[in-house]
Amino acid sequence: MPSRFQVEASQGAGFVELFFDLVFVFAVTQITGELAHDLTWSGLGHALVVFWLVWWAWTQFTWSLNEADTDHTVIRLLTLAATASAFFMALTVPLVTEIGGALFAVAYLIVRFIGLWLQRILASGDDAWAEAVRKWVLTSSLGLLAVIVSIFVPGETRMAVLAVAAGLDVIAAIRAGREEWRLLAAHFAERHALFVIIVLGESLIVAGATALDNELGSSDLVVTGLAVLITVGLWWTYFASAKDTCEEAMDGQPERRLGGYARDVYSFGHVPIIGGVIAFAAGLESGLLHGDEPLGPAGIAIGAGVALFVGGTGLVMLRAGTRIGWPRWVGFVVILGSIPFLTGLAPSPALILIAVVVLAVAVAEPRGAITVASQSR
Template sequence: MSRYQRTHDGSEQKTTTLELFYDLVFVFAITQVSHFLLEHLTWQGAGQAALVLLVVWWSWNYTTWVTNELDPEAIAVRLLLIGLMLASFLMAIAIPEAFGDRALLFAGAYVTIQIGRHTFLTFVAAGPGTVERERSKRILIWFVVAAVFWIAGGLADGSLRTALWLIGLAIDYGGPLCTFWVPGMKRIPPSAWELEVSHFAERFQLFVILALGESIVVTGATASKEDLSAERLASFAVAFLGTAAMWWVYFNAAAAVAQRRLELATNRTTLARDGYTYLHVLMVAGIIVSAVGDELVIAHPGEVLHGAEVVAVVAGPAIYLLALVLFRLRMAGTLSVKRTLGAAGCIVAGFVGTTVSALALGALVVAILVAVITAETVTGAHRRARGEPSPLEAVG
C-alpha cells in the first residue's frame, strides 16, 4: 500500500478543494485550445488542435487516476499537485504557439508533468515491493520512452515535429491498452488498480462541466465585444441554449447510469479506462468545437457561413452526441438510436448551412438537440406509465 493512500472507511469520496483548484488551470487550457482552433480553422489546424487537446487531456486524466488513490490532504501530495498545476499552466500558455516558437515549452512542460508525477509515485509514494510501485514503474518507463519523441519534436520543425509528436502520442495512449506491458517484466493485471467509483466518476463529470463552462465564457466574451442588435441577442440565446442542451443530454441519465454500472462491474478498471479515459475526451472535443461554432454564429448572425465555418457549427454537437452513443455502448452495451439520429441530423444540417444565415443554422442545430431531449423524455414518461423501471433503476 502507498504511504499516501486514501483511507477507505466505506464512505463515498468527494472531490476536494485542492482538486477543484487544480482544475482551474484546465479551464484556461480548454479556452486556449478553443481559440487555437478558431484562429486555425482549416483541416490542418483542426488536426493540430486535436493533438493539443489530447495532450491536455492526458495530463489531466492521469492526475485524476492518481488522486483517486492518493490522499490530497497529505502535504507531499498537495505539493505534487501544486507543482503539476504550475507545469500545466506553462503548457497551457504555450498552446497558441505549440507548433511554432513555443513547441519546446509545450512538450517540455507535458513531459515534466508525466514523468514528474510518476517519479513521485514510484520512488516517494509507493514502498519497495508494493504493487503500487510496480505499476508506477511500468508507466514511468512508457512515459520516458514517449518523452524522447516529445522533446525531439519540440526541437524539430514542420512535418517532422508533427510526426514525432504523433509517435509520442501513440505511445502515451497505447500504454493503458496493454496495461503498460514492458518486455522482461511480469505483466500486471488491470485489477491491480484500485478505483473509488464515486470520486472517479465525479471528477470526469466535473471536467464536462468545466468544458461547458468554457463554452459559456466564450459565448459571453464574444457577445460582449459586439453591438447587441436583436439578431445578435438571438444568436447569443441560441448559443446558450445549445450549451444547456448538451448539459441536459449528459446529466439527464447517462452520467448516473454509467456510474452505477461502473460500481457493479467486475472489470471495473478496464471499463473506467474505456468509458472515461478514452471516450470522455471525445465529448470534450465536441464541446470545444461547439464553442467555436457559437463564436462564429454570434459574430456573424445574419451572414451565410461557408466551408470550415459551417463544419464547426454542426460538427461540435455531432461529435458530442456520437461520443455519448459510444459511451453508452461501452458502459451499458446498448445503442442509443435517438442520439445517433441526432448526430446524423446535425451532419445533414451542414448541407443546408451554406444556404441559410448563421443564426438559422445555429437554431437548427439547437432544435435537433432539443428534439433528442424531448424524444428521450417522452420515452421515459411512457416507460413510467407502463410501470417499467427507469434506466438507473434497471441497473440494480
C-alpha cells in the same frame, strides 16, 4: 499495506484538484481560440494533437489522485507544482509550432512526470497495483521520449513528432488497461463530470465574449441565447443518464476489468465529448465574428461538435453496458446529416436547427428504453 498518502475512505473532488482543473480549462480556451481562427484541415490537425496532449496530462491526474489523500501536504504540493507547470503549458498552446513550443513540451513533461511519480508512491504498498503502475510508466516512456525529441525540432516537424507521441500514448494506455488497478468509481466519475461542466461553461463564455466584441446587437443576442439552449440540452443529455449510468457500471466492475473500463469510458471515451464542446465553441466564435453571413467552415465545426458530444455520450453508455433508446441515435444522425446545409446558413437559423434537435433528444430520451445491463462481478 496502504501507502501513507492514500485516502482512508471514499472522497469527493478536493479543492486542489478543482484548482488544477481550472488551469486546464485555460488550455481548452486557448485551443478553442486557435481552432476558431484556423478552421482548416491543418488547423484541425494542430488542434487535435495539442488537445490530446492537454487531455492526456489532465486525465492522468484523475488516475494519480483517485485514491490520494488530497489533504496531505505532500500530495497538495505535488499537485500545485503540476498546476503551475500546466499553466505554462496552457499559456504556450498558440506557440507550439514556434519557439515557445519548447516551453510547451517542457511544461507538459513536468506535469506528466509528477503524475507518474504520484502513481508510483500511491501504489507502493500494493504489489498488483504497483506492477500495473510499473508497466504503465515503462510504456509511457516512449511517448514522453517523443515529446523530449520535439523540443529540439522546429515548426511543423515538432507537430508531427507530438502526433507520434500521442499515438504512443494510445498504445501505452491499451497495454496498461489490461493490468489490475485500484480506482474509486464515485471519485473518478465525479472528476470527469466536473470537467464536462466546466468545459460546457467555457463554451458559453466564448459565445458571450464574442457577442460583446460585436457590441451585442440584436442578432448577437439571438445567437447567444440559442447557444445557451444548446448547451443546456447537451448538459441534460450527459447528466440525466450518462453520468450515473457510467459510474454505476464502473462500481460493478471486477478489479481485473476496472482499468480497461476506466480507460475506455473515461480516458478514451470522453475525448469526443470534450473535443465536441471545443469544436462547438470554436464554430460559435468564428460564426459570430462573421455576423449574418453564411457560416461556412464554422457550420461544420458547430454540427460536428454537437454530433460528437451526443454520439460520444451514447458510445460511453454502450461501453457501460447500456441499451440506449432511439432518440439519441436519431438526433445524432440528423445533426450529422445537417452539416452540409449548416455551412450555407446564417448563425441564427443554423443554431435553431441544432437547438431543436438537441432539446428533442434531451426531452425524448428518458421516454426511450434505457436499461443498464447486468455487470459481471
